[in-house]
Amino acid sequence: xxxxxxxxxxxxxxxxxxxxxxxxxxxxxxxxxxxxxxxxxxxxxxxxxxxxxxxxxxxxxxxxxxxxxxxxxxxxxxxxxxxxxxxxxxxxxxxxxxxxxxxxxxxxxxxxxxxxxxxxxxxxxxxxxxxxxxxxxxxxxxxxxxxxxxxxxxxxxxxxxxxxxxxxxxxxxxxxxxxxxxxxxxxxxxxxxxxxxxxxxxxxxxxxxxxxxxxxxxxxxxxxxxxxxxxxxxxxxxxxxxxxxxxxxxxxxxxxxxxxxxxxxxxxxxxxxxxxxxxxxxxxxxxxxxxxxxxxxxxxxxxxxxxxxxxxxxxxxxxxxxxxxxxxxxxxxxxxxxxxxxxxxxxxxxxxxxxxxxxxxxxxxxxxxxxxxxxxxxxxxxxxxxxxxxxxxxxxxxxxxxxxxxxxxxx
Amino acid sequence: xxxxxxxxxxxxxxxxxxxxxxxxxxxxxxxxxxxxxxxxxxxxxxxxxxxxxxxxxxxxxxxxxxxxxxxxxxxxxxxxxxxxxxxxxxxxxxxxxxxxxxxxxxxxxxxxxxxxxxxxxxxxxxxxxxxxxxxxxxxxxxxxxxxxx
Numbered sequence: 001x002x003x004x005x006x007x008x009x010x011x012x013x014x015x016x017x018x019x020x021x022x023x024x025x026x027x028x029x030x031x032x033x034x035x036x037x038x039x040x041x042x043x044x045x046x047x048x049x050x051x052x053x054x055x056x057x058x059x060x061x062x063x064x065x066x067x068x069x070x071x072x073x074x075x076x077x078x079x080x081x082x083x084x085x086x087x088x089x090x091x092x093x094x095x096x097x098x099x100x101x102x103x104x105x106x107x108x109x110x111x112x113x114x115x116x117x118x119x120x121x122x123x124x125x126x127x128x129x130x131x132x133x134x135x136x137x138x139x140x141x142x143x144x145x146x147x148x149x150x151x152x153x154x155x156x157x158x159x160x161x162x163x164x165x166x167x168x169x170x171x172x173x174x175x176x177x178x179x180x181x182x183x184x185x186x187x188x189x190x191x192x193x194x195x196x197x198x199x200x201x202x203x204x205x206x207x208x209x210x211x212x213x214x215x216x217x218x219x220x221x222x223x224x225x226x227x228x229x230x231x232x233x234x235x236x237x238x239x240x241x242x243x244x245x246x247x248x249x250x251x252x253x254x255x256x257x258x259x260x261x262x263x264x265x266x267x268x269x270x271x272x273x274x275x276x277x278x279x280x281x282x283x284x285x286x287x288x289x290x291x292x293x294x295x296x297x298x299x300x301x302x303x304x305x306x307x308x309x310x311x312x313x314x315x316x317x318x319x320x321x322x323x324x325x326x327x328x329x330x331x332x333x334x335x336x337x338x339x340x341x342x343x344x345x346x347x348x349x350x351x352x353x354x355x356x357x358x359x360x361x362x363x364x365x366x367x368x369x370x371x372x373x374x375x376x377x378x379x380x381x382x383x384x385x386x387x388x389x390x391x392x393x394x395x396x397x398x399x400x401x402x403x404x405x406x407x408x409x410x411x
Numbered sequence: 412x413x414x415x416x417x418x419x420x421x422x423x424x425x426x427x428x429x430x431x432x433x434x435x436x437x438x439x440x441x442x443x444x445x446x447x448x449x450x451x452x453x454x455x456x457x458x459x460x461x462x463x464x465x466x467x468x469x470x471x472x473x474x475x476x477x478x479x480x481x482x483x484x485x486x487x488x489x490x491x492x493x494x495x496x497x498x499x500x501x502x503x504x505x506x507x508x509x510x511x512x513x514x515x516x517x518x519x520x521x522x523x524x525x526x527x528x529x530x531x532x533x534x535x536x537x538x539x540x541x542x543x544x545x546x547x548x549x550x551x552x553x554x555x556x557x558x559x560x
Contacts, residue, residue, distance in 0.1 A: 025414045346428075348475035350450055351419070354536060358415035367451060380451035380473060409419055410427075410476075 005305050013301070013390050016041035020390065027360030030395045035180055035339050035386030036364050038211055038233045040294065047293035048235060048286045059285055060259060074285050077292030084295045085225065085242050086216035092248065094275040095283050098239035099207040100130040102226035103174075105241055105278060106203050107134035109254040110224070111172060114201075117143035120169045122200070124186070125151040125376060126179040129369040131205045135174055144171075151376065155182035155331040159191065166198045173202045177209035177225075181368045181382065182331030183314075183339035185213070189220050196221065201247070207231055211388070212310060212337040214303040217242050229287060234294035238287035241278075248274035255280040298389075306389045310338035313387040317396045324403055330382050338387035341368075344403070347410045349381040355409065356383070359402035418529040418536075419476065422484075427476035432486035434469045445472075445546030445557040447538055452478045456546045465489050465497055470546075475539050477530065482543035484524055494551055496520065501544040507531070508540050 014020050017039050022029045031039060051073065057064070059071040075090070082090045096102040111134075115121060121135045125148050132146075139146050147165055150158045166173070173195045178185050192202045201223035209215060210227045217225045224247070229238040243251075253260055253271050257280035262270040271277040298306065317340055321327055326345035344352060353365025364384045367374045374380060385399055436457035445454035452474030459467040468490055470482045485504075489497040500520045506512030507521065510531035518525065530540045538559035549557035 348478075350475040350536070350539065351477070354415040354533060355419065366449065371451075374451070409416070410424060 005302075005308050008301060008305050008309050008389060010309070010390060010392055013041075016043065017390055018042070024360045024362075025358050030359075030361045030398050032385040032387060032391065032395065032399060033362045033364055034211065034388035034391075035208060035231070035384065037230045037236070038388060039390070040233055040235060040290070041297050043297055044234060044290050044293045048290040051286045051289050056286070058282055070285060073289050073292075074283070077288045080292040080295045081240050084210075084215075084299070085240075086218050087242055088218065089245060091274055092242055092245050094241040094243065094248070094278045095288055096226075096239040096241050097237055097284070098228040098230070099205060099226045100228075100239075102224075102239050102241035103130050103203065103205060104134045105254055106224050106226070106243070107138045109251040109278070110201075110203075110243075110247060111135065111138045112142075113251060115139070115142050115144050115171045118169060119144045119171045120147050120167060121145070122147050122149065122165055122170050122173045124149045124157055124175050126155065126157070126182060126184060126186075126370065126373055127174060127176050128180055128205060128207070129371070130207075131174045131176060131203070132372070135172075148372075151184075154333050155179065155184045156333045157184075157186055157191075159187070159194075162191065162194055163198075166195060166200055170198070170200050173200050174205070175202055176205045177215070178206075178212065178337045178339070179331065179370075179373070180208045180339065181341050181370045181373045181384065182333060183336040183341070184331060184333035185209070185335040185337055187335075188222070192221050192223075208337065208339065211298075211306075213307055223247055229291035229294065232291070232294055233298055234291035235284075235287040237284045238291050240291075243274075245274065248278070251278075253277045253280070257281045259283075301389060309389055310387050310391075313391055313393065313396060314338040314340060316393055317385065317387065317399070320396060320400045321403070324400070325407060327403070327407075330377055330379065339384065340386070341382040341384045343379055343382055344407060347406060349383040351410070352383045352403070352406055355406040356399070356402045359398065359405065361385075361399050361402050363399075415533055418527075418533065420526055422523070422526055423476060423480040426480035426483040430470075430479055430483040432469045432483065432490070433471055435471055436467055436469050439467075441550040441553070443546050443550035443555055443557055445542045445549070445559070447474070447478070447542050447559050450475065450478075450539065452539060452542055454478070454482060454542055454546050456482075456543070456550050458547075458550055460494060460551070463493055463495075465492055465494060468547075470543065474542070475536075477527075477536050477539040478542050481527060481540045485543045485547065488522065488524055489547065497547065498551060500524075501548050504544050505541055508537050 059074045203224040206227040225242040230236040260280040330341040349365040439457040441458040454472040468486045503518040508530040514525040514528045545557040
């Protein structure tokens with residue numbers, strides 16, 4: 001039996017995004033840059049505003065009703081994240097500033113614990129700098145080596161040699177779920193199973209995955225899974241590290257201070273159990289509550305309906321763009337999320353970015369914090385359009401005609 | 412806010428397509444490499460300076476149209492000029508694209524290079540236009556590298 005999804009009411013959704021009625025250079029904005037940062041819908045903005053107006057204080061402190069209320073809202077947001085990721089317990093949900101901080105936490109705490117001199121850290125060829133640099137820093141400190149899972153010209157990981165790449169010295173595997181440049185959805189579950197078969201834990205960078213597809217960390221059997229609030233219709237400054245409880249319990253704290261301790265004396269300090277021991281200092285409370293509201297928002301729309309809509313836009317845009325003279329799509333994986341990178345003969349991506357901006361079309365031009373991916377495809381940069389649930393076919397048409405104008409100008 | 416399109420005038424597009432003085436001088440008296448790490452723009456600039464004059468100048472590398480056209484027009488502008496004048500032009504160019512100098516009155520040495528004045532309204536592109544001039548400055552000072560971020 002097949003069930004047909006009720007399509008999203010895009011026009012109603014768009015009314016939740018005041019920014020979409022802005023005008024740039026006399027043209028209505030076409031926001032195709034959700035992979036850089038998703039826009040926040042009004043219910044999220046209003047929830048955060050309500051907190052700041054009427055509930056603002058600190059959490060896990062004091063006996064006041066106000067403080068208890070803020071703590072409850074803050075912890076409810078953690079429970080929402082737990083549900084969203086399918087984690088077993090809120091003790092497995094650590095608040096961070098974003099994906100980058102989450103990955104640094106894993107490298108600095110877990111990585112330092114398990115990686116020793118001569119060991120290997122395995123990463124994929126399509127990692128964002130956030131899942132490269134923390135491991136390079138660790139490798140340098142420990143005298144370990146970074147190895148890379150290669151990819152093909154379509155932008156798919158080549159997994160034939162994976163079992164040979166994972167050696168007895170491999171202590172951790174870092175893997176991006178969805179590539180921020182290529183849009184590739186990696187077969188994370190399969191890779192995790194193969195890594196686990198050799199006893200290697202896997203750290204997944206989910207920043208670009210969670211906005212587009214339903215993630216179940218227990219189904220994936222991920223050891224760690226990181227994402228950012230602001231790519232998921234939430235605010236900046238808040239992110240999540242999911243970690244299996246056994247790992248989090250074994251790991252040492254990485255930043256010290258208030259909140260993360262149980263007791264402090266000059267002789268000895270004891271720490272909170274996970275996740276508290278990883279959360280030193282006052283957290284971004286409004287942002288955490290805002291992220292909770294964002295999860296409510298996207299779950300009410302339905303991740304399956306979001307995925308269906310975005311997939312349709314991606315297919316439409318890919319067909320339209322591919323037909324343009326001299327345009328080459330970078331990233332042609334079979335399994336793709338709604339991220340569309342391209343280059344055009346004779347037009348540098350930065351010129352393309354500026355010219356599209358002149359048409360009100362907001363895209364990203366650059367190396368997307370993934371310089372090894374640029375090197376792999378022998379290009380300095382790409383122009384990237386990324387589609388969210390509030391985008392429309394008409395907006396794709398505006399993108400196409402803006403690219404056409406640029407091609408005409410540079411002829 | 413200026414329409415970015417206005418910057419892409421025919422002169423800039425034409426110099427991007429057919430850059431002048433493209434290549435490398437071997438031997439040369441001065442050499443520097445320019446990088447724009449954020450964009451990945453790269454520029455290799457070689458000069459022959461004799462008797463205080465820029466006798467020859469060539470560039471090669473890859474970058475956006477603003478960068479390439481700026482480099483091409485720069486080589487034309489400084490060729491045959493005294494070093495001190497080339498340095499003064501670099502100062503005026505930098506001031507103009509940052510919006511600190513008025514091209515109508517304060518950049519007398521720039522001539523047709525004032526067509527880059529629109530860059531001041533596109534802050535993210537200022538570094539592209541300035542990269543060749545920063546590289547020239549580095550080469551004339553005897554520094555190996557220039558970087559605009």
